[in-house]
Amino acid sequence: MNTIDIQAEWEQVVERLKHDAKICIVLGKTDSGKSTFCKYLIHRWTDSGICVGYVDSDLGQSTLGPPTTVGLKIFNSPPHQSDYANPPHLHFVGNTAPEGFLLQTLHAVKIVVDKSCQQGAQITLVDTTGFIDGPVARILKLYKIEMLRPQWILALQEEYEMEHLLKGYEKTGWPVIRLACSKHTATRSQAERQRYRGEKYKAYFKLAKNVECSIHKVVFPSCIFGTGQKIHPDELPKEAGIHGRNHLYLEKCGNELLIVADHMDESMPFYKLKGYFSVTSIVLIERQQLKDLLVGLNDENNNTLGLGTIIDLDPFAGKITLFTPVSDISKVATIRLGALKVERGEREYGRIRVIQYL
Ligand SMILES: Nc1ncnc2c1ncn2[C@@H]1O[C@H](COP(=O)(O)OP(=O)(O)OP(=O)(O)O)[C@@H](O)[C@H]1O
Numbered sequence: 001m002n003t004i005d006i007q008a009e010w011e012q013v014v015e016r017l018k019h020d021a022k023i024c025i026v027l028g029k030t031d032s033g034k035s036t037f038c039k040y041l042i043h044r045w046t047d048s049g050i051c052v053g054y055v056d057s058d059l060g061q062s063t064l065g066p067p068t069t070v071g072l073k074i075f076n077s078p079p080h081q082s083d084y085a086n087p088p089h090l091h092f093v094g095n096t097a098p099e100g101f102l103l104q105t106l107h108a109v110k111i112v113v114d115k116s117c118q119q120g121a122q123i124t125l126v127d128t129t130g131f132i133d134g135p136v137a138r139i140l141k142l143y144k145i146e147m148l149r150p151q152w153i154l155a156l157q158e159e160y161e162m163e164h165l166l167k168g169y170e171k172t173g174w175p176v177i178r179l180a181c182s183k184h185t186a187t188r189s190q191a192e193r194q195r196y197r198g199e200k201y202k203a204y205f206k207l208a209k210n211v212e213c214s215i216h217k218v219v220f221p222s223c224i225f226g227t228g229q230k231i232h233p234d235e236l237p238k239e240a241g242i243h244g245r246n247h248l249y250l251e252k253c254g255n256e257l258l259i260v261a262d263h264m265d266e267s268m269p270f271y272k273l274k275g276y277f278s279v280t281s282i283v284l285i286e287r288q289q290l291k292d293l294l295v296g297l298n299d300e301n302n303n304t305l306g307l308g309t310i311i312d313l314d315p316f317a318g319k320i321t322l323f324t325p326v327s328d329i330s331k332v333a334t335i336r337l338g339a340l341k342v343e344r345g346e347r348e349y350g351r352i353r354v355i356q357y358l
């Protein structure tokens with residue numbers, strides 16, 4: 001804590017909120033010093049005997065746990081830097097930014113903040129992403145605030161960049177404390193951010209192994225896989241257009257037809273299939289695209305047991321092979337598909353939407 005620039009107003013915040021806050025949320029643009037300020041508050045509050053729950057909802061540059069998750073750690077005494085490693089609670093979101101994962105982000109933050117309060121944190125401090133610009137950020141942050149109902153919103157601003165958010169909060173009665181960013185904040189390049197994420201994945205997947213999981217025991221909430229009626233292409237008449245394509249896995253449920261194919265085949269008569277099966281959507285998964293996809297492994301109570309990457313999904317054998325540090329795979333009830341590819345549990349190399357609706 002000695003090497004940081006402690007602003008004069010920070011001390012006032014410590015005292016003012018000490019006995020008057022159950023939930024506080026810290027907002028600010030990227031590299032505004034949110035996480036540094038959170039660490040300072042944790043240090044000061046725990047030093048005066050307050051139990052603090054730190055909820056790290058920064059999905060990209062997480063302090064707690066691997067990227068793509070919301071983490072929680074409860075502190076009863078001033079932590080050392082190493083105490084921010086291995087948080088006991090993680091909730092998988094699926095991306096390093098909330099875009100495309102707004103519901104998952106909100107849901108994860110709510111679950112983790114509730115857990116912090118249930119576990120006795122006197123103050124729950126929510127660190128956030130630097131996603132503050134534009135209408136989507138405005139909506140996400142407003143819903144987050146309305147859902148968490150924080151006693152205080154702590155806003156780190158360089159100039160007026162968050163006024164489009166803050167004025168609205170104040171008009172609707174949310175208490176805001178504006179703080180200036182320290183002149184000593186440092187910006188990190190995209191390459192540095194990616195390297196940091198790589199280190200986080202590497203630490204997380206250090207003890208990971210390849211494990212097999214039966215797909216009959218798990219649910220994939222983002223698609224109908226395992227919930228419908230399997231169809232063998234050989235059982236179909238010629239007019240369906242895919243007779244004899246035995247490498248295709250087909251499953252129909254409701255208005256959707258799922259096709260798991262090795263790769264996209266432009267010659268596949270998707271529109272014919274729609275008509276033949278009387279479905280409104282064809283859901284296509286290219287098996288090869290699943291390789292290295294980051295997934296969340298949740299138990300039946302929707303607690304994230306851990307993360308994994310997909311080695312292979314074999315729909316015919318009914319199994320999915322994962323690279324994961326989760327030791328008891330039998331507890332996995334749902335597999336949540338993320339949007340990132342992470343090679344050997346350390347190198348993030350792409351963003352993808354593996355489920356295509358045609
Ligand atoms: N008060 C401060 N004194 C000295 N250095 C600081 C201070 N605040 C932030 N920094 C430095 O600035 C950089 C960014 O700070 P920090 O990680 O806290 O920002 P952030 O808003 O959490 O960033 P992100 O949006 O990436 O999560 C870090 O290198 C940090 O050490």
Ligand SMILES: [Mg+2]
Nearest residue numbers: 034035058061
């Ligand atoms: Mg941060």
